[in-house]
Amino acid sequence: MATDRDNPASAVSRRKFVTRGAVAAAVAAGAKASTTERRDGNIKVPPEVPASLTEEPRPADFPMTGAQIFARACKQEGLAALFCAPGNYVVINAIASEGIPCYGGRTEGMMCSAADGFSRVTGEVSAASGTEGPGFTNMIMNIGAANAARSPLLVLASNMTLALEDTEQGIQRVYQQPTTEGMKKYGKRLISPERVHEYAGYAFRQLKSGVPRPVHLDFPGEVARRRFESSEELRYFHDKSKYRTDSRPHPSAKEIGKAVALLEKAERPIIVASAGVFYSKAWDALKAVAEKADIAVVESGPSRGHFADDHPLSANTAPGALLSADLVVLVGQYCMPNIGEYSFDPDIPYIRIDPDAADIGRNLPIELGIVSCERAALEALAEALPPKKRPSWRDELAAARAAFESENDEHYRQGLKYSEQASCVHPAVIAKGIGDLLYHGNVPRDQTTVVSGGYGVARYTRRRLRAFRPGQICNGAYQYGAIGPDIGYTVGAGAAVQQGTGPQAPYKGAPVVAVTGDAGFAYSGMEVETLSKYRIPAVIVVYNNNAWGVWRSGESGGRSGTSRAQHMYLFQENLRYDKIGEALGARGEYVTKAADFEPALRRSYEIAATEGVSTVVNCQATKEFWSARDYPPGLLQKVEPGCMSYYH
């Protein structure tokens, strides 16, 4: 049962992930900077880790515990992975025994984000688990982020016993379900042991239908540890074919006819392809619709790649064309923007396609609402739309893309100048370096899955990150705006690539690249140890500007007009996040000059690809780069939807 995961280094070395030219360049760069090789030889993965990872699954059979019954239901439902910190022992042990891929990290919160990141790049249900009060409450921010992203996240936590409810006997008591109010689709404290399988059905009905969001189950000891001699003791012990359906809502011919009429009338129609396109695996149908009638497509949502950036109809890198659109079709836009948040004309007409009738019409007024599974609606549209050519619209998109790239190039020129002036690395240089390595060199451009995180640095790097296939970019902060979980997402996205789950299958074992900031790294940097323990090859670029990204507010003193608050926005300068990486079993690179960034990045990628070793690339910058006055354009504005999508 050994897999590539058990020996990732050999697996990746067999696959020529980086071509000879890049290898040669990396080796040359490595020789030049051999002092950057600082891995600590005393750091070792204990033998129990590979031993337990290679052990055969041992699916349970009666007599079984409640935890085992639940774990078996998870296996049958295809739960793709579990991310946890110890606690909730009987449940996580049972899930591991079933053979579901499991990962144990350093904090429950970041393992929760790992599960979220895994789902964002695979579209599959994943689970997070933590212990009782402390472990569970450590996941709250991360559950909130998954809820905003509409991720199909199964949150599991142990929760003491029913018998001692409301007492303070022992430790770690908390009422869990009220705590996740407003950030879940469904939740339940399991109180009837004989209904444990039935509630697994409740959970997966929610996770696998309609608009996904987190489901939270908490397990008292009486449920998890109850022993069942046979299925006779369980209520509703049905196969999944009996307790849920894969049937999906389809559009009516009348609604499709109306949509076709509106699209026919429009001169510059555009589809916003969001999370629902990804989760319903509708990318082929989307492409068919776009190409049949020359309809532009722009992406939004917590992941990107379901419409390739290099398609002539892609507006992902054509923000200048958005204002020209005269009809918008929102497909699977679960997290809804308000008027003006998307850079269309505020009065533009909208068609909205969504599986949830109760949400259609919220925030943005609609010309037409279609309740449907996204894929079913797009397939129906592809069939019903008459072929149409819109050459001037295509030309406008191409011109807008060219203008956008020119703007990026201008930022780079400015960035080089500013880097020289300030003796450090401007984010525009980082953005171009990443783009050049991943998409303009010898690395196949569809290969690398990227976690796009950070705060200010993301305003530059998002403009250069590209997606050419589903699940290639995980949009880190997304609507919840949490900057901290970036390394957690990296563990999840990296695990997905390591396992080759869903759309990551062709790239199994490839390195992942993450972008984060010094503020964000503080929240989740310990998970570099998790990456190292599981030999998940990642290159983590840390933009280190010695301050919170919102430093400007402290500098100007805000409305109070005093800078007395400024110290609260600052860190010590020149901190060495690369050394933290080294201390946790990864490599470290410290980059203080613009010219050194791309060689360091290339070196790190090569070592990740061939040795399965992660690197923290610490890029030294300065907080003043966010000043629009001193280093224009400063903190860049974002334009949504498209490659800069962040909020929605």
Added chain:
Amino acid sequence: MLSVLVWRYRTVDGFGRKSGRRRMRPTSLAIGTVAAQGCVGLVLAASLGGCGLLAADEPDPAGKARELKNPVPYTADAVRKGRKTYLRLCQYCHGADGRAQANPDFEAPSLRDPAEWLHGTSDGEIFISIRDGAGHEMPAFGTQLNEAAIWELVLFVRSIGPARLRADTP
């Protein structure tokens, strides 16, 4: 004769709320607007040549910006256009209603309270802040918007701010 033309119209603030009848004195520029809305840009361009508008890279000696006059008349249509631009480019920091009550990035000023406007409250100063940026936080929009659009934006800001600061208020 045109210079004495006075008409009454129903003002509409940036959110489409009617705020009663107001009196507006047209300037020569306003006449162009009334004649053909599509000509606003042309009229504006002609007027700017004569008002000595500051160049983007020119410092602001002796409060020159303060003296700039908005060549676009305060009309419901101009405010509506300004609102469109506002919703696309400004609400991220200043909020959909201009109150800037949610500031995830930094502490932006409320556009409804001139006491918080650190870079001036005159039309010209607002224009320059939008075009060239202000302080560390406010980016320059001069590359994204032509001058007519910026002046319309100024009018929208006026429409949601105190009525006493509007162009049509004596």
